[in-house]
Amino acid sequence: MIVRPPGPCVKPTWRAWAPCFMFWPRSSVAWPCSCCPWCPTAPAGCSNRWARTPRSGPSPPWHRDIASSPVSSCPRRLGCSPALSRRPDPPGPRSLGRLTSPAFGFFPTARRPFATRKTTMLVDSHCHLDFPDFAEDLDTVVARAHTAGVGTVLTIGTHVTRFPAVLAVAERFPNVWCTVGIHPHEAGREPETDAETLVRLAQSPKVVGFGETGLDYFYDHSPREAQQRAFRAHLEAARLSGLPVVIHTRDADEDMARILEDEAKKGPFTGLIHCFSSGPALARTALDLGLYLSISGIVTFPKAQNVRDVLAEVPVERLLVETDAPYLAPVPFRGKRNEPAHVVHTAARVAELKGVSVEAFQALSTEAFFRVFPRCSRP
Numbered sequence: 001m002i003v004r005p006p007g008p009c010v011k012p013t014w015r016a017w018a019p020c021f022m023f024w025p026r027s028s029v030a031w032p033c034s035c036c037p038w039c040p041t042a043p044a045g046c047s048n049r050w051a052r053t054p055r056s057g058p059s060p061p062w063h064r065d066i067a068s069s070p071v072s073s074c075p076r077r078l079g080c081s082p083a084l085s086r087r088p089d090p091p092g093p094r095s096l097g098r099l100t101s102p103a104f105g106f107f108p109t110a111r112r113p114f115a116t117r118k119t120t121m122l123v124d125s126h127c128h129l130d131f132p133d134f135a136e137d138l139d140t141v142v143a144r145a146h147t148a149g150v151g152t153v154l155t156i157g158t159h160v161t162r163f164p165a166v167l168a169v170a171e172r173f174p175n176v177w178c179t180v181g182i183h184p185h186e187a188g189r190e191p192e193t194d195a196e197t198l199v200r201l202a203q204s205p206k207v208v209g210f211g212e213t214g215l216d217y218f219y220d221h222s223p224r225e226a227q228q229r230a231f232r233a234h235l236e237a238a239r240l241s242g243l244p245v246v247i248h249t250r251d252a253d254e255d256m257a258r259i260l261e262d263e264a265k266k267g268p269f270t271g272l273i274h275c276f277s278s279g280p281a282l283a284r285t286a287l288d289l290g291l292y293l294s295i296s297g298i299v300t301f302p303k304a305q306n307v308r309d310v311l312a313e314v315p316v317e318r319l320l321v322e323t324d325a326p327y328l329a330p331v332p333f334r335g336k337r338n339e340p341a342h343v344v345h346t347a348a349r350v351a352e353l354k355g356v357s358v359e360a361f362q363a364l365s366t367e368a369f370f371r372v373f374p375r376c377s378r379p
Contacts, residue, residue, distance in 0.1 A: 121151025
């Protein structure tokens with residue numbers, strides 16, 4: 001990084017003054033504002049000279065009192081420091097005074113001229129932390145997600161009979177939440193569960209929705225009639241409770257659209273289709289019903305052009321991102337165990353496809369998640 005040399009006024013001879021600081025417009029680095037009239041590095045028009053009157057002795061001829069040269073007169077006042085001089089020095093040694101510069105690694109601690117920008121934390125809207133894949137290092141996985149910038153994780157229920165284990169994971173970590181539901185693969189093997197039972201299981205504040213539920217005609221691990229009955233029960237639970245539903249669909253677009261439209265006539269419900277890889281017709285149906293679409297690491301796969309084509313037509317504010325961990329690790333981790341930290345790679349790819357910055361998409365997808373799952377607390 002090239003450091004811009006400070007002007008001569010960066011080392012003032014008067015001991016207890018505090019220089020004005022500014023952001024140099026051509027860089028994100030904070031530079032000292034050299035406010036002496038003859039300083040070649042002084043930004044044009046800055047009148048916030050020295051912001052501290054000396055404690056004793058005559059003022060230097062170039063000193064201008066803050067009252068006659070208000071910060072508001074500086075055309076770059078948003079970058080200049082507030083009047084630090086109006087606050088007395090804290091008790092204790094004055095060897096450092098307030099003549100500290102960010103260019104040299106020091107900074108006043110009483111009031112910081114520059115507000116720290118808070119980065120939006122991403123959300124992994126779908127994973128399975130209760131699976132055996134994470135049994136040995138779950139604490140490390142959750143910590144690694146936070147380090148990567150993932151502030152909230154939603155772990156998804158797939159069995160009613162194993163729901164206590166899912167809830168235990170959510171209760172173990174403050175930033176992990178869960179859902180309760182029956183995966184379509186298990187619809188024929190799990191006890192048939194009605195909407196009232198699902199609502200009762202969702203009484204814990206850490207349970208924020210139902211699912212995953214839906215239709216999977218690719219594997220057909222459960223009879224299709226059983227899948228449809230379980231799916232309708234979850235949608236009814238969503239209507240009764242107001243909690244969202246997490247929907248799984250594969251090779252079942254026509255039946256999925258039909259059931260969604262039929263159930264919507266009985267009353268509104270909210271939710272999302274997770275790991276969306278279906279066609280544009282189902283995407284339009286889901287969006288028309290107020291549902292959101294969640295995008296997994298599949299979007300990074302070279303042969304997943306169909307997903308990218310549909311994604312191009314979806315409003316960016318209706319998109320969430322997920323890992324579906326431990327499955328579907330995005331490039332460059334494809335073929336390895338997936339985990340919540342990897343959602344940042346999916347988010348970056350979606351941002352690129354939608355033509356927005358990564359930071360902007362992180363903010364949009366995070367806001368979308370908390371609209372869908374209002375019971376979740378923000379980190």
